[in-house]
Amino acid sequence: MRETERMLQGYGLTTAEFYYRMPDYRHVLNSFIWQDYDLAPDYPQLFKFIEFWQEKLEGPLHSVRFTHRKLISPGEWRNVVGEFRLH
Template identity: 85%
Template sequence: MTAQETGLMLRGYGLTTAEFFYRMPDYRHVLNSFVWQDYDLAPDYPRLFRFIEFWQDQIEGPLHSVRFTHRKMISPGEWRNVVGEFTLH
């Protein structure tokens, strides 16, 4: 985990995982899936919806459905800065 990811989590971002089901451009009867992950803000999910708009504008395979989950890893009240470390043995 990088410092940038920790900073995002402290500002309220959580890990959003989305599974896109889309039709193959040449074989419309075949469904394929694509998994996407990014840190995003619930309940508006601006990054997820920006990616969906990008998909609809730039990718040839039309979307069938999108299934997603969001997990907030930490919140500002759960994190504390520890400045000492004790080593045993």
């Protein structure tokens, strides 16, 4: 239920792809996919993770690409009181 409440508060799913250099082989790029519920346009969770990466992990970041999508909004939520079944 926590995720639904967050979505109704305006949170959306943010997906980020991090490209980083390998600590021992600086000429090799690797990628990492990260997802979390976040608020646009400030993206506090994303920037918190980027700060964690820069402080705690050895592989320096090359670039970050991300997208944000609201999965549900208050206007899309409706109560369904009936259901029709065929066969």
